[in-house]
Amino acid sequence: MPSHNSPTSQSNTKYTIDVVAENALLLSWPAQISLSQHDEILNLQALLKQQLHEVIVETVASYHCLMIYFAFQHVTSEQLIEDIKKLANNEHRQLANLKSADDCIKIPVYYDTEQQWDLVEVAKHCQLSIDEVIQQHSSHVYHGYALGFTPGFCYLASLPKSLHLPRKSSPRVKVPKGAVAIAEQQSAVYPSESPGGWHIIGQTPVPMYQSNNGQFKATINVGQNVQFYAISKTEYIELQRGVNA
């Protein structure tokens, strides 16, 4: 279980590199939700994908981790760790050309009590009115930290403290497509019907992915900013009709 502490002279953050499988390295930063730390992770990810594409098969980023899948048949883990450190610590390294995070994706939400999801219960547990829950959830700008769980599911953080709740003690068997949900410090939209343990507070008519010509494009990508805004039932139905047209 070799843990390689990275030198920190050129960088303020500290991460470790561990060989977690025959074909996978895990880079771990402190377990926290932090915008600057996440920017650094995405920067390093872009740099490694660009510079080491011959041996790196896939990379997956999250709040505080970067998983790197590599062709172990072509490079030893030791060599790859060396290469990663060298690239990461190069003072003159070009900041990878990341998509500007300035643009903010706006997601319309019908915050709904009729369908008897969890909005009423969330308000009760957080000791807020329903309008306050809606106001708090939609007034905040979220950041996409990780894609996963199901295709197109983007983990968004951080939820205002007043809305923090643990996951439901027993997960729902079916959460509908488009459900806008919260859990702990996070919010997300379910891209397709699936089981789920988060609290559903509304629904969006906006699809969470598009696919054509064999390509898959998530609506919200890691590193992007997101804001929700409330719409009425009529607007929801109209928008949904537009999506399905």
Added chain:
Amino acid sequence: MSKPYLEIISCNGQASIQDLGRPNAQHLGFSVSGAADEYAFLTANNLIAQQQNLSHIQHTQSACAAIEITLGQIAFKAHSACTIAITGADCQATINNVLVSNWQSHTLKAGDILDFSMPKVGLHSYLAVLGGFTGEISQQPWLGSFSQTKNEMALGFTGEKLTVGSKLYFNIRTQAQTQVEPKVASFNTSQLRNRPTPATQFYARDKLTLRFIASTIFAKMSVAQQTQFLATEYVISADSNRMGYRLNTVQQARSTSEQKILLEILRQQCSLSMPVTYGMIQFPANEQTIVLMKERQTMGGYPVLGTVMQTDLFRLSQMRPGEKVNFTLISHKQAQQQLNAFQNKLNFSVVY
């Protein structure tokens, strides 16, 4: 000429199309998926390549999509002649009611009925075809793979769930060459039914010891706690599937906190979701272990004690609820050597 296919004419078990999965789509949230038992899957394709006696086919055939049959109980009708191979759990397969050998290639004529019974041992059987299955007639690989993932079927990218009436199309390659005196490729299991064959020697006879690469959390545990984990015997739970194997302790659940294997203080370091990979040993608060398998999700939020090496995961995938496993440590170098040897032996060609 219309595209050739096999049709499912009865189905009481589970079946899906599988190849080596889509490892490059994890950043989008897609499960890697793929054949649960790569040993049986790759062997099936190798048998076809050997039967054709064409080494250049071996290369292109080795990762071709096959049908993964779970607990047998399925029958197919051939609508055109083809070369197939059957491997994995022995379902006492018959062609037109005549018993045929497992771990062997066979030829089917149009109209032939291929029938699989329920296996006595193991879970997954593989039916491979020369040229590889594509599933539905116009089906294209989705993000590099034909593999079907249960939780992603509703997205509609990988065709319909296999059932009675499903037509399984395959690529026409050199099917015609099967007319030429076929070279029989097999492990000659027919005369040696009661002895372990080279094919079945790969699998655990009774209990399986899972060799794993320790995580940093495991390294932070006390020696006593590490020893306790390594000494624990686990039973495969009935909730196990292609996503994950749930393992229950044989003894009554440990109750008091002194007996916990993982201290709360270490557990708290693992609350944020992070990327997870094949074979990771998740350790929820009830200390009943989950080993992540081929249809795992890409993110997880439980503490991870380590990662079971891949060649042992292929063995584990054939084990049934009620069977026993335990854990032992291995270095990542040893695990890499094992996987490398496995891939060389099975003509696994890495395609990126």
